[in-house]
Amino acid sequence: MIAQAEIAGAGHLAGILAPALRGELNIVAPRRETVQPPFYRMGKRGRPVVCVVGDDDYAPAGPETWACAVKRRAWASFAIVHGTGAQMWHYAMTAVAARDVGRLLLIETTSAAAQEWGGFIRERTPALPFMGFLPRDGVHPVMPGRGDLH
Numbered sequence: 039m040i041a042q043a044e045i046a047g048a049g050h051l052a053g054i055l056a057p058a059l060r061g062e063l064n065i066v067a068p069r070r071e072t073v074q075p076p077f078y079r080m081g082k083r084g085r086p087v088v089c090v091v092g093d094d095d096y097a098p099a100g101p102e103t104w105a106c107a108v109k110r111r112a113w114a115s116f117a118i119v120h121g122t123g124a125q126m127w128h129y130a131m132t133a134v135a136a137r138d139v140g141r142l143l144l145i146e147t148t149s150a151a152a153q154e155w156g157g158f159i160r161e162r163t164p165a166l167p168f169m170g171f172l173p174r175d176g177v178h179p180v181m182p183g184r185g186d187l188h
Contacts, residue, residue: 053129054088063088063136073105086136089114093155094146101158108162114143117159117168121152128171149173 039059043051058065067090089110093099101107111117116139118132136142145155149172159168 048124050124050126051129053126053131054133055129057133057137061085063133065090067092068104068106068110070099070103071105074109086140086142088132088136088142088144091143091145091147093151094120094148100151100154107158110143111159111163111166113141114166115139115141117143117145117166119145119147119152119155119159119168119170121147121149121155122171122173 040049040052040055043049043055054063054065057063063086065088091104091107091110093101093104104110116135118135120128122128132142132144147155152170152172156168156170159166
């Protein structure tokens with residue numbers, strides 16, 4: 039799985055895939071239309087769960103288009119709004135955080151939509167701790183042919 043991610047240009051995911059493959063955590067990645075991800079199958083044997091919301095493309099739609107967004111916000115013990123280029127240490131840190139908190143919501147988004155997702159987290163769950171990643175300069179994702187800002 040990690041080798042396939044590397045071939046696909048997503049080697050940075052090894053930071054979270056490796057702990058999952060070792061059985062240290064579970065990962066679920068619902069689609070936009072998924073109302074209830076299969077959490078009844080996750081978290082068994084005391085494993086932490088990372089729910090990855092993949093609103094990270096060239097046309098992010100924001101939280102209102104994710105059918106499970108409100109339920110996942112209420113479910114989470116911690117959230118990360120990831121609005122910058124992917125680096126392996128970001129995902130390794132996510133895996134470590136998931137082990138500590140148990141239920142982690144990872145929102146993959148663009149730098150332009152990161153503020154909207156942050157507002158969504160704070161809207162009804164102001165006590166939910168979360169952190170955000172934004173690029174130091176420029177925007178993410180990078181428009182095709184304009185270079186990479188990681």
